[in-house]
Amino acid sequence: MLKVLFVCLGNICRSPMAEAIFRDLIKKEGLSDHISVDSAGIGHWHVGTDPHEGTRAILEQNKISFEGMLARQVESSDWDRFDYIIAMDQKNLQDLQAIRKKNGVTVKMLMDYASNPDETDVPDPYFTGNFDQVYQLVMEGCIGLLNEIKQNHKFKEEL
Template identity: 40%
Template sequence: MAQSKPEKINVLFVCMGNICRSPTADAVFRHHVRNAGLEQLIHIDSAGTHAYHIGHPPDRRSQQAALKRGYSMQGLRARKVEQEDFTLFHYILAMDRYNLELLQQECPPQHAGRLSLFLQYSSHWHTHQEVPDPYYGGSHGFERVLDLVESASQGLLQHLINTQQLAGKKYR
């Protein structure tokens, strides 16, 4: 009897324009998932609540900061959250409360449990519950985003391994 292939766990990161925070989370989490050998089990994407930058690559400053730490955003393009995302994605993780509220307004009630703040998975949750938008600030803002996203990505991956019984290489 053939074993059925497990369904992929779908994770969507959401910020406002999908050019700074959510693509950073996408790239960092993708890196950790790949290093754990779980890329066949976890589907990752990012989107924005607004349609400001559809089709554009991530902000140049986000890309540069990420590359310095070994994360690639190559191939990522901004898109807006679509209604189907609420059905497709098991985890829809907002970078801040404002975008979480926008998602809650659009989300069908039966999928409301899929929405949360990304930093709830971070070891910094007690001091930081939102990923700040670095768009109008200097390079230090992009570094701070990476610090928070790295912590939350590790926590999210550990959560998925524990709750979904995933056999990760270095997280078990």
């Protein structure tokens, strides 16, 4: 199974939004048996808490489930468990590179997968309050990531 981890600063706004959106996309594509997804934060401040109310509201508005999601911090074992570790912004990417345990894991920013991004970073709505903009950026990046994964990995139909 291919495993994707989304990472932001505290794991309550952007990365859980990306996890929920990506999980919804892979479910709609019938790839839930082939791709798994999780999210984590660089920091420990929100470990064990639900996604931010703004993230929950935009996901509910778009009928995307976030059921059972709780914030957690990036762990050293994530480098062994995930094939893709996707950062929400340049600072998250730098922090991930600083704690990188091994090579062979694709570590990129989410907007690297967007078609023609106006932004290179996904802004943190915890500070900006703009959950609508973040939702649009995350959706665009997740669609691009899923398309690249489907292009690079052939998933066989279960018999």
